[in-house]
Amino acid sequence: MNAEIKFDFAECFEKxxxxxxxxxxxxxxxxxxxxxxxxxxxxxxxxxNLPKKLVTAIEKRCDGIKVLKEPYAAETLPAAIDEADVGxxxxxFAIAQSGTLVETTTNDAVRLVSALxxxxxxxxxxxxxxxxxxxxxxRIREIVKEHDENLVISFISGPSRTGDIELKLTLGVHGPxxxxxxxxxx
Amino acid sequence: MTTQRYERLYEKxxxxxxxxxxxxxxxxxxxxxxxxxxxALETLPGGTAFRNDVRKAKERCIxxxxxxxxxxxxxxxxxxxxxxxxxxxxxxxxYCIDLAxxxxxxxxxxxxxxxxxxxxxxxxxxxxxxxxxxxxxGELIIQLVNEKPFHxxxxxxxxxxxxxxxxxxxxxxxxxxGNIPSIMKVVRKYLRPxxxxxxxxxxxxxxxxxxxxxxxxxxxxGNARNVSSIGKCHICVMGMEKIVExxxxxxxxxxxxxxSASGQLPTTYVTWMHGRNPLGxxxxxxxxxxxxxxxxxxxxxxxxxxxYRESLYCIRCGACMNVCPTSGIVGGHTFGHIYPGPMGICWxxxxxxxxxxxxxxxxxxxxGLCKEICPAIIDMPHMIAEIKHRDAKxxxxxxxxxxxxxxxxxxxxxxxxxxxxxxxxxTRAIRKLMDKTIGLSADRxxxxxTYPTFMQRFKDHRLKVxxxxxxxxxxxxxxANYNDPDLGMAAVRQLEALxxxxxxxxxxxxxxxxxAYGDLDRARKxxxxxxxxxxxxxxxxxxxxxxxxxxxxxxxxxxxHLLKNNNASxxxxxxxxxxxxxLNKLEEDTGNAPMSRSLKGRKFGFHxxxxxxxxxxxxxxxxxxRRRGAEVEVIETGTCCGMGGTFGLKAGxxxxxxxxxxxDALFDxxxxxxxxxxxxxxxxxxxxxxxxxxxxxxxxLQLL
Numbered sequence: 001m002n003a004e005i006k007f008d009f010a011e012c013f014e015k016x017x018x019x020x021x022x023x024x025x026x027x028x029x030x031x032x033x034x035x036x037x038x039x040x041x042x043x044x045x046x047x048x049n050l051p052k053k054l055v056t057a058i059e060k061r062c063d064g065i066k067v068l069k070e071p072y073a074a075e076t077l078p079a080a081i082d083e084a085d086v087g088x089x090x091x092x093f094a095i096a097q098s099g100t101l102v103e104t105t106t107n108d109a110v111r112l113v114s115a116l117x118x119x120x121x122x123x124x125x126x127x128x129x130x131x132x133x134x135x136x137x138x139r140i141r142e143i144v145k146e147h148d149e150n151l152v153i154s155f156i157s158g159p160s161r162t163g164d165i166e167l168k169l170t171l172g173v174h175g176p177x178x179x180x181x182x183x184x185x186x
Numbered sequence: 187m188t189t190q191r192y193e194r195l196y197e198k199x200x201x202x203x204x205x206x207x208x209x210x211x212x213x214x215x216x217x218x219x220x221x222x223x224x225x226a227l228e229t230l231p232g233g234t235a236f237r238n239d240v241r242k243a244k245e246r247c248i249x250x251x252x253x254x255x256x257x258x259x260x261x262x263x264x265x266x267x268x269x270x271x272x273x274x275x276x277x278x279x280x281y282c283i284d285l286a287x288x289x290x291x292x293x294x295x296x297x298x299x300x301x302x303x304x305x306x307x308x309x310x311x312x313x314x315x316x317x318x319x320x321x322x323x324g325e326l327i328i329q330l331v332n333e334k335p336f337h338x339x340x341x342x343x344x345x346x347x348x349x350x351x352x353x354x355x356x357x358x359x360x361x362x363x364g365n366i367p368s369i370m371k372v373v374r375k376y377l378r379p380x381x382x383x384x385x386x387x388x389x390x391x392x393x394x395x396x397x398x399x400x401x402x403x404x405x406x407x408g409n410a411r412n413v414s415s416i417g418k419c420h421i422c423v424m425g426m427e428k429i430v431e432x433x434x435x436x437x438x439x440x441x442x443x444x445x446s447a448s449g450q451l452p453t454t455y456v457t458w459m460h461g462r463n464p465l466g467x468x469x470x471x472x473x474x475x476x477x478x479x480x481x482x483x484x485x486x487x488x489x490x491x492x493x494y495r496e497s498l499y500c501i502r503c504g505a506c507m508n509v510c511p512t513s514g515i516v517g518g519h520t521f522g523h524i525y526p527g528p529m530g531i532c533w534x535x536x537x538x539x540x541x542x543x544x545x546x547x548x549x550x551x552x553x554g555l556c557k558e559i560c561p562a563i564i565d566m567p568h569m570i571a572e573i574k575h576r577d578a579k580x581x582x583x584x585x586x587x588x589x590x591x592x593x594x595x596x597x598x599x600x601x602x603x604x605x606x607x608x609x610x611x612x613t614r615a616i617r618k619l620m621d622k623t624i625g626l627s628a629d630r631x632x633x634x635x636t637y638p639t640f641m642q643r644f645k646d647h648r649l650k651v652x653x654x655x656x657x658x659x660x661x662x663x664x665x666a667n668y669n670d671p672d673l674g675m676a677a678v679r680q681l682e683a684l685x686x687x688x689x690x691x692x693x694x695x696x697x698x699x700x701x702a703y704g705d706l707d708r709a710r711k712x713x714x715x716x717x718x719x720x721x722x723x724x725x726x727x728x729x730x731x732x733x734x735x736x737x738x739x740x741x742x743x744x745x746x747h748l749l750k751n752n753n754a755s756x757x758x759x760x761x762x763x764x765x766x767x768x769l770n771k772l773e774e775d776t777g778n779a780p781m782s783r784s785l786k787g788r789k790f791g792f793h794x795x796x797x798x799x800x801x802x803x804x805x806x807x808x809x810x811x812r813r814r815g816a817e818v819e820v821i822e823t824g825t826c827c828g829m830g831g832t833f834g835l836k837a838g839x840x841x842x843x844x845x846x847x848x849x850d851a852l853f854d855x856x857x858x859x860x861x862x863x864x865x866x867x868x869x870x871x872x873x874x875x876x877x878x879x880x881x882x883x884x885x886x887l888q889l890l
Contacts, residue, residue: 082378140437148265154455155440
């Protein structure tokens, strides 16, 4: 393997029909997220796995838009999240070579936010992008070590896709038809 | 008796050849699979090197499976999930039905799982009152019409959009427009309540990790994410061979699987489940469970059987289906039972019985391409030969196969009686009779026999090399010996012109048809015989140079396998060379460049015989022609020309007809190319291409 190749996450994510947004700060990330929410004319937004500060900032800007956030009451699920037009989750790390967002969680509500909504936004820090696919192994081992019991790690490489009819690539059959990555960091 | 046995197979092949719409769709699918794989490998650092890594990892993990399974189970249980080790399909069925009853569950949403298809789990669950819905789109389509997968990765590839729309009209009771975007909207709406209301979510697992107790589930649509997160109860049914040792092993498989299947790295979604997460907070948070059913169903026996063990290395990518020539024409419903394609023969034999595998194993023409594309380098050609062999012990060999396995002896007789034999081969009435009686296709232009043979002529050939630099033991095989001794002599002269002392060791024909039709007793005998005859030469510093690609493949690849990699077979293999690769090397070493660019201004389309793909993919001959000024373009579909050695010489559906159907796409490419002629080193591909294209076909040596 040639260790010298430097992969570009945004480029690889966009090859998979994802949309990458590189932003310099959390504030700029909120702007970008709001702009996506607005462009989708979303009436309901679901948030999970995000730092409190970011949740508050997004909520503040969602005027007239219903915002769902943690904690999600078990008895309202999965129906509550199914209502959301946009789902936003925090991402543990990403893999540049394959354009993969890696979401980790100990609560499946987080998974529903990134799986059920028509539009999905993953938020990550630029420093959390590893270069090669196999570089992911060490990160996964660290994460797994921190959890003795339940844990789900999800690789998300672009929007939900199928080629099952006539091999024609179609997006969003079950999961999000749009996948955005908002990458914070200079 | 054997003919009767294959009647159903003949009917199915006939139907595929008459209505090509399904196979046209399948061929597009396969081609796209190959093209996207090739494109992905261009960007993957190391290219195909990952295949060796996968192979090593699978060898290690299957060898250590009992320990890894124990470790996996301990770790799964530590994380709060339950494990059930199922010996048989009935065990799985009972466990699932009992569990559903205990939980009062009647709705089960499923994501794609070949293992549950292997044990035909859906029907008994539905009979027990559980509503089972497949949520992978392709699987759902075939579930709604009660079919089996047509292709491993694209199970419904034979259904066009208007037909799919009709299927969903029936399912939803509402009109559905026959275009894909409209169908997708309907599917999303149709499946959403099924996801949301399922009490049980059932998945397979692509990987189980012993180190962490995780299962990994790969999907592109994301249905496995919904299925594994929503229902209170999650059931995973996995084959025990899916267990790997480490996270690194898992990452390797997560890459190798989609790269090989569809040129992706990795699939859109990969879910690593460690135990079961709660869903939300508050009441009901903890009422969630995960059951991991580890299925044996013959896998332990497969592991213990050296001829079947490699099947357990299969990662279910379907790449072998994307390259298998006959599978591409007849599809997975004919070339398969539940598991389709080349690997399907091996898995069917192991889990659904030898008899069932034997019913469609004759569709394998032993081209060997499946091994060349397999991410775990599984030796499917030899495994399938073993299955044919075991099957024949019970059923015997069909007469046409016996005839083809005796082609060497027939050629010997044909040569001695050349005048009579050639008259017979050129007489329509006699050929028709042979077609009906022994199964040699009357429609094939079989090359005439010649007397004396190459071997006889070589005896009179006097060495002209004064100070030989190298010693060559020449391997001639059937065609150049009995049909075209001039070709053999031309090869000898080329070698001698480059200061080689050429000898002709005692030898038999390569015997590849014994492998192709599964007479492994005679294949081994031939291999042992030839190795014993060639080994002393290899030991005395002779290079073995072979003129026929399949013979070279036999010496270099098949014999070591048949002889369990014994020292002599390895030594012979290591000393074996393709003629042109060897000539080029000699030209370089001796500084003896070709005297003239006699082929300047001529353009040839080059055909790579399948067995040559395991060797140098024809690079030797191409380079040799280019050095002589020729313009050479490789023309290929990526699969076989259809001849499959002697397969295409046989009459009828399981021979000439299917063979020509396989070749069609390649014939079209050659016909459309602006070339003077076709060049190939294979004597049998030559017959096929001449018939299929109407163009002239030459061996490179014939061009001088």
